[in-house]
Amino acid sequence: MIIGVPKEIKTRETRVAVRPDGVKKLVDCGHTVLVEKNAGWLSGYDDAAYKSSGATIIDHPDGIWEKASLIVKVKEPLDSEYKYFRPDLNIFTYLHLASVPELAEALCKNKVTAIGYETVETDDHQLPLLIPMSEVAGRVAGQVGTYLLHKNHGGKGLLLGGVTGTRPGNVVVIGGGYVGLNAAEVTMGLRADTTIIDISDEKLKYIEKKYEGRIRAVRSTPESIKEWVTKADLLVGAILVAGDRAPHVVKQSHVAAMSHGSVIVDVAIDQGGCVETIRQTSHDAPTYEAHGVIHYAVPNMPALTPHTSTEALTTATFPYALKIANEGVMNALEKDRVLAKGLQTMGGKVTLPVLAKLFPNLA
Numbered sequence: 001m002i003i004g005v006p007k008e009i010k011t012r013e014t015r016v017a018v019r020p021d022g023v024k025k026l027v028d029c030g031h032t033v034l035v036e037k038n039a040g041w042l043s044g045y046d047d048a049a050y051k052s053s054g055a056t057i058i059d060h061p062d063g064i065w066e067k068a069s070l071i072v073k074v075k076e077p078l079d080s081e082y083k084y085f086r087p088d089l090n091i092f093t094y095l096h097l098a099s100v101p102e103l104a105e106a107l108c109k110n111k112v113t114a115i116g117y118e119t120v121e122t123d124d125h126q127l128p129l130l131i132p133m134s135e136v137a138g139r140v141a142g143q144v145g146t147y148l149l150h151k152n153h154g155g156k157g158l159l160l161g162g163v164t165g166t167r168p169g170n171v172v173v174i175g176g177g178y179v180g181l182n183a184a185e186v187t188m189g190l191r192a193d194t195t196i197i198d199i200s201d202e203k204l205k206y207i208e209k210k211y212e213g214r215i216r217a218v219r220s221t222p223e224s225i226k227e228w229v230t231k232a233d234l235l236v237g238a239i240l241v242a243g244d245r246a247p248h249v250v251k252q253s254h255v256a257a258m259s260h261g262s263v264i265v266d267v268a269i270d271q272g273g274c275v276e277t278i279r280q281t282s283h284d285a286p287t288y289e290a291h292g293v294i295h296y297a298v299p300n301m302p303a304l305t306p307h308t309s310t311e312a313l314t315t316a317t318f319p320y321a322l323k324i325a326n327e328g329v330m331n332a333l334e335k336d337r338v339l340a341k342g343l344q345t346m347g348g349k350v351t352l353p354v355l356a357k358l359f360p361n362l363a
């Protein structure tokens, strides 16, 4: 199979989808791997490393997209890449189609087979290809939030952990999954007063048991969200309803009641965000202010730490990419029900039930 690894083009995206050691394994199995010039540079892998692993380095994305039957990427294809879509093209990448309907339409119109990392799901409902980036984004959320609270970054000028005789900051995390727990561990480590709000009783019990009161666990209701959000210095949005748009559980009135210079980091922005006042930002212009509150909503936060993120991501994704290459897309999907959960578009239709509900015209 010809496998293409284009350079990522989302704003300041720094990750690469396949490392040189992955290229070597693919080539050893008889595949041809085309890697775009400088695709791995920002993650610490130069073209020479790819070449010596057996890759062919291609100068222009045309030469990758037009020749490869399997494209392995990190972020969803952007507008300028839709022209490469065609019926015999297979794409394996993050897609987050719930928040990009025009991509869902372009994939369906051109009958592309697209498998999204974020919905590959094990029998016990874990999302193994989302988890590593959620861990990174959660930790980054704690760090970014801390930084944005500094006065010179627009925040209220609060040291999250406080010092002797002062109050620590209030951190409220909505959604206690991989993002939420990692964000909370960072802010707890800084000695901030940290609360996680989650809808799952099982999750709340887990948090109580694991952190023994160092992180407060609160059941998610409209009332509890209002109570805790309005006193938050740092609010982290970390809800996920797999494949679906995130619900806007934090209302505009809650944001308006937060004190001036507070910070919202809505990590769930890739699924639309869980705050009514949120809109997508980018690494070039990461924040804006609404109701006196700093909003941060960058959909590719792990791009801030490519050395860590590429290693963590590709360790999780590569075995599936190898399986698709070795067995062929259809065979791999038939044989592996975990991978099959990742299938989002095929033959001109959206195949994932939650997306079919969102986009009935494409189902």
Ligand SMILES: NC(=O)c1ccc[n+]([C@@H]2O[C@H](COP(=O)([O-])OP(=O)(O)OC[C@H]3O[C@@H](n4cnc5c(N)ncnc54)[C@H](O)[C@@H]3O)[C@@H](O)[C@H]2O)c1
Pocket: 118, 130, 131, 133, 134, 135, 137, 174, 175, 176, 177, 178, 179, 180, 197, 198, 199, 200, 203, 220, 238, 239, 240, 241, 246, 247, 249, 266, 267, 268, 269, 270, 271, 298, 299, 300, 301, 302
């Ligand atoms: N912006 C980025 O760079 C970036 C990077 C990685 C992940 N993400 C996104 O972060 C989000 C969270 O991912 P995750 O891996 O932590 O998901 P997860 O499934 O591990 O956790 C989600 C949590 O949300 C909880 N939840 C669902 N509905 C809720 C509600 N109404 N109130 C409170 N809690 C609720 C669930 O019980 C669960 O514990 C996803 O949208 C994911 O795509 C974004």
